[in-house]
Amino acid sequence: MTNANPFSENINKMKGSSTLKAAQAATRLREEGHKVIDLTVGEPDFDTPEFIKQFAWEGLQKGLTKYTPAGGMKIYRESIANFYNEEFGSNIVPNEIAASCGGKQGLFNAIATIVNQGDDVLLPKPYWVTFPEVVNFCGARNVYIETEETDFILTADQVKEAITDKTKLLIVNSPNNPTGCVIPGDEMIKIFDVCIEKGVYVITDECYLLFVYPPAEVFSGASLPKEYLEYVCVAGSFSKTYAMTGWRIGYTITNEAWTKQMIKLQSHSATHPTSFVQYGCAKALEHKEKSLNAVREMLDQYQKRRDWFIPALQEIEGLKVAMPEGAFYAFVDVRGLLGDRFKSSADFGYQILNESHVVTTDGEGFGADGFLRLSYATSMENLETAVEKIRNFINSK
Template sequence: MQLAARVNRISISPTAAVLAAAEKLRAQGVDLADFGPGEPDFPTPEHIQRAAIRAMQEGRTKYTPTGGIGPLRDAICKWHAAQFGSSYTVPECVVTVGGKHALFNAFCSLLEKGDEVLIPAPYWVTYPDIVLFTGATPVTVMTDPSDGFRLRADMVARAITPRTKMLIVNSPSNPSGAVIPDDEFEKIYEVCRAKNVWVLTDECYSHFVYGKGKPYSLASVPGSKPNIIVAGSLSKTFAMTGWRIGYALAPEPLISAMVKLQSQSTSNPTSIAQYAALEALTGPMDSVAAMLAEYARRGDRIVSGLRAIPGVTCVEPGGAFYAFPSVAAHLGNGVADTTALAKVLLEKQHLVCVPGDAFGTPGYIRLSYATSIDRIEEGLRRLEKFFAMAEAAR
């Protein structure tokens, strides 16, 4: 079949492919050590669930304005201001069908053939594909594992060309957990502003920062509004992946373009989910702190467990809920790359992970620790056993 070039330019998300293979085994009753899913294992907090039920019972089941109900747009601006010190107004805000949709609509509204988009690696798998979909060109900016995969301003400065239209930043990062220090973030922004390059900051994991770190947004920098796009999501922060609510904050003309695109595609995000989101952003946030504390505990356990496996090294994640160990020392000998390794780990140990090849960093695997400590222990045992057997067979 002759499909359109734009759809042939992209591929199905490799994380989705891994999850589908794992799902098949699960359906057969296999006991999986599942480090695949990039989603909280916690239920959506009850007060948020109740708001959705109330919305349904009150008949809020009709179309809403395309860009989201006024009270939610207002709540997003106020929440963002309170959490990060930004100053957006309702016309500078759109509610989207998850954070990915905010990225998709922002990219489609701004990018075209000939534009270059800087994407720091390791990167979230979706960025290059959406950029390719628009016809623009993704340009990888490699970060340094010995610096914890943090993006630095000089790396950005070196990569900018006259064609560079946008830099994508994701801190804390999926998959590496890297957190860009606040002052470095501002230097990165300055480099981009001076060259008239947009900075799109994906704040999906903003509230999962460990240790002394605090949630940070580039939007807190005075005067930064004209050059930045904030893509936010309630998926991870409030354990709401299935509700599909995200948002963008950006200059009004861009938001209007995104709303226009939305009006001709998805229309409004689900009405009931919007009322749940309104409660999430205006209600208590203690569940977020509780989830963060639990992720920190799990992160410590998995990182120390991984570091104890011979031939495995692992950078300390500063945020999010992923460990991103290097397993390069174990490649070769019939397992050429991490895509092959992930396949063998699934077949032989029933362990689910995502290959680092998918994130632009061969030699690494991503292990999501949005799973219980018991499952983490079990997974570590399986990994250790697998690598010990593989070494013995060398």
């Protein structure tokens, strides 16, 4: 007799990604021949800059087709250390850096090597979908911090109030997915200080690090004095910044001891990110100005879209949306429309998907019922069509 569910308890408790579910709905509609306006996209709509591709190709031609050290190639770790030291005035050394397959694996490594069964992990709401699943998978408990009162910007006071004897870790993400909010650098330092004083570790997800719109300012936890790294682990990624989501390349920055543990874990799973991809990224960072210019060009585009899209959404009856300071998401409050017309934000999303073929991501997966995440990592033309369709759809109800 076959066992209907032979799978581990840990994997049975894990939920599939809600962002992927929305993307699948878009694919289904496309396959049925509909023109779909997809606002679920969690990645840049730009191609990887050509010179980065050329550097990766150079790596291949050099014969970099074999295993690298599990923590990453020397050139990769050195180039990241140099980049942070030059850009942020930090004093990072390569042994404090571990290469990972995207920011996601770095985050997994960091969580899995620091929490024990039964530990509490503080997670501000709304959160990126992966965090609570990994925490659960590791046998720890998610303790959520509500942040709506402070416009979704986590404060040190909120963290202080939430810490107990059982708290082992806080996970923060700024610029934030799904809200686009940016925690100011001085508040972030206060948050770190509160945690460190209580012996609580912090993982700070900086995967959207450079995607900040002035006057908001870029802040990296890696810019702080070395003592902070005793408790703080920065997770970084090339995915969004350089439009390289498919390359699967990222890194963590923290103290040497934590880095070693993460490398040990990774040596028994993915081993390391692709050799010639590490080389290509290292070379790209060695050409820092060229890389930063490429980022600036993309950021300019995102900013133009944001500056048009958000005010256009704000004009639609029943929608509330704040101007995001970073990343490329609008986090739209649809609670003003709930009642007779729509039972929930999920119902709104379902109806607009089927009737207007506009695909959105529901807030529930981010711990924020009543909200929808709309990505503006898509063309102005799509955004204009989206706004028109959303307006017509709401008016028709």
